[in-house]
Amino acid sequence: MAVLLGYCRLITALNRWVATIVSAFVFIMVTVISYEVVSRYFFNAPTTWAMELATLLFGPYFLLAGPYILHTAGHVNVDILYRKLSFKLAGLVDCLTYALIVVVTVIFIDQSLPIALNAYASGETSFTSWNPPVWPVKALIPIAFLLLLMQALAEIIWAVKRIQGQEVKA
């Protein structure tokens, strides 16, 4: 049991750390886009890469934060009925909904991994004037969903604990 709870705390700590790091990406986007505006408007020298770089950061920014937001219950839900459930029943419903999320993550990993590997193997680029390789962004989809899978499993373990009548959420 201690091993399972240790796993839950470890995964949550990892995902919190990942979210903290990507939260800083927004400042890079601001800097890069402002540079583009200034350089185009004041120096008449538009860049080929600024807007595309900012867009490339956008996907990892929200995708990698998804698992931690799952832990903090930050994804919008409808809790009209859920709020009225007893502590144990809510734990049971949580078990089932997190299990469905596990199904979703497995399918996303299964579908996105070959696409990412293929983009890496073929050296696919974005076909823009800057033309960077696209595999890093594509590889982030299976990585983000793997982190989400591990977080959803941790939430299931905590939900089982709640069914057993223990409040152990870290």
Next chain:
Amino acid sequence: MSSTLVLSMMFVSLLVLLLSGMPLAFVLAFLAILFTVILWGADALVLTVLQTFDAMTSDILLAIPLYVLMASVLQRSGIIEALYRAMELWFRRLPGGLAVGTVAICTVMAAMTGIVGAAVAAMGILALPSMLQRGYDQRLALGTICAGGTLGILIPPSIITIVYASTAQISVGKMFAAGIVPGVILAGLYILYIILRAIIQPNLAPRQSGEQTSLGEMLSSLKALILPVLIVLSVLGSIYAGIATPTEAAAVGVVGALISAAFQRQLTFKNLSAASMDTLRVTTMIMWITIGAKIFVSIFTGTGGADSLLQFIQDLEMNRWLVLLSMMLILVFLGLFLDEIGIILLCVPVFLPIINAFQFDPVWFGVLFLITAQMGYITPPFGYTLFYIKGVLPPDIGMGTVYRAIVPFLVLQLIALILFMLFPEIVTWLPEQLSQTVRS
């Protein structure tokens, strides 16, 4: 399977699964996967990745974290407190002055931020105690704050507007412009209502006596307005002068917000990291729903559901205004339990072909939708603003008072909605004037 059957099955299972308390984003993704396998087999599941990648690389939706960051930085910069003090000095001699001033500040905040929670929470902390202490009627005070707070949905820059424009594939700049005149008219209606009530029933909003302020004091309080006005002008100005896209203008706005926070000596690491975590939370929530909804909707359109729905409606040979009314009613109904962003992502792709076929303007329809969204935000028991106001309510005021407080403002919103329906020019005039210069 007929597409009508698929449509009804998809939406029924959506509602049922949502009631379990499962997050909307994953309900949509799970059902999309389920229906893809049922309809097309497991090979078609690759569309999940294609839609995810599409959302990840949208330079329009990229504007969302930038506008949210701008709002979060400004919220922590102490500007709102300074604005509130200026407002008290300037408006308190008017009948219902503090309430009028609250609407005025909400309008300014709406033009700076566009996030409903920010304005309601700030006014709940600043304006509510001040109004109650001076003997204002509880309902007038609460209704003003709730309704004023929702102005951010319509007045640019607005996050919901960006999501609508991106889903309906129209220019964000045009959509922003379309919200300005209706937003100001709504604020005007609120102010007019407050002043009239305060004149007819002076006991609802007691006038101040005795407190005299010198002209110099009043003028110097206006300094608080300089930075917000500059930020608003630089954001909207750079969009409509054709200097920057709405996404680029947002980045410029963030820089402006950082500078004004520095002037107020609030540019600390603590404030910055809190603002960036807030931004991450809001953006992640919206974008994960976007992914789920994109996959969900692509199945519906992929099976020809949207086409057959359009055919079905055209075969009914209904009056086009009845069609419009039915769509609005569906939006209001969904607004009772679904998040506004989710409603846009699910309904707009389905409604858009209908809007076009009946020759309605999608920009104008968007504004009508944003007003129904405002109504959804203050309608009990699930309106978002109600939850924000609950957090700052003094213990002796119950939620029942809040529910009764919003009724007159709901009626005002309905009046505005009917006004814009009957006179589309109010909405479409400004975007048409500005459409030549906007970058997209």
